[in-house]
Amino acid sequence: MRKYPSESYFHQRRFAFSTHRVHIAEHASGRSTTGEVSSLNGKVLILNQSYEPISICSAKKALTLIFLTKAELVEQDSERSIRTVRTHYPFPSVIRLCAYLRVPFRKIELSRKNIMRRDGMRCTYCGSGQPPLTMDHIIPRSRGGTDSWENLTTACIKCNNKKGNRTPDEAGMRLLSVPKRPHHVLFLKHSMGHIDDTWRPYLFMD
Numbered sequence: 001m002r003k004y005p006s007e008s009y010f011h012q013r014r015f016a017f018s019t020h021r022v023h024i025a026e027h028a029s030g031r032s033t034t035g036e037v038s039s040l041n042g043k044v045l046i047l048n049q050s051y052e053p054i055s056i057c058s059a060k061k062a063l064t065l066i067f068l069t070k071a072e073l074v075e076q077d078s079e080r081s082i083r084t085v086r087t088h089y090p091f092p093s094v095i096r097l098c099a100y101l102r103v104p105f106r107k108i109e110l111s112r113k114n115i116m117r118r119d120g121m122r123c124t125y126c127g128s129g130q131p132p133l134t135m136d137h138i139i140p141r142s143r144g145g146t147d148s149w150e151n152l153t154t155a156c157i158k159c160n161n162k163k164g165n166r167t168p169d170e171a172g173m174r175l176l177s178v179p180k181r182p183h184h185v186l187f188l189k190h191s192m193g194h195i196d197d198t199w200r201p202y203l204f205m206d
């Protein structure tokens, strides 16, 4: 994890981020494009001072928070950087607030819809997204399995039929991931379809 002290990080620049044009250098493709500030809409994970993920914002908002020394850069997008007239700056992918923010989180309701959303609308046994998808009790209810984030998972019809009233072990089936209570950040509207690799350690997905 690399860190950049906020003050030195943006020591040069009020003008750099308040002007309407910045350069986004695309290292991977070796080309460089000039875009409006609106092209800084890449998603950035915001961590609380305690490193707990609390929200997602645009890169533009993240840069503003860093510049105002309200946040510091924790992880950057190595594929991109921000180029001003004088220098390059790392493109943020994870930032951390400098002060602790009390955030009341809404409890995520345990429902069929949310289980499927957590599982990315895919069968947890074979990875198929072929509808119709069903709910599977990993430990069957008849065997004492509960309705819980840990015991409910998404399964395609084929896998559900194959498993029947057995545990995965008995059926010789493997779960592709261990079902658990989802982090609220995964349920934010802005995060859908986008989980950056650099976010994973902070979202406890590994």
Ligand SMILES: [Zn+2]
Pocket: 123, 124, 125, 126, 127, 128, 155, 156, 157, 158, 159, 160
């Ligand atoms: Zn399946």
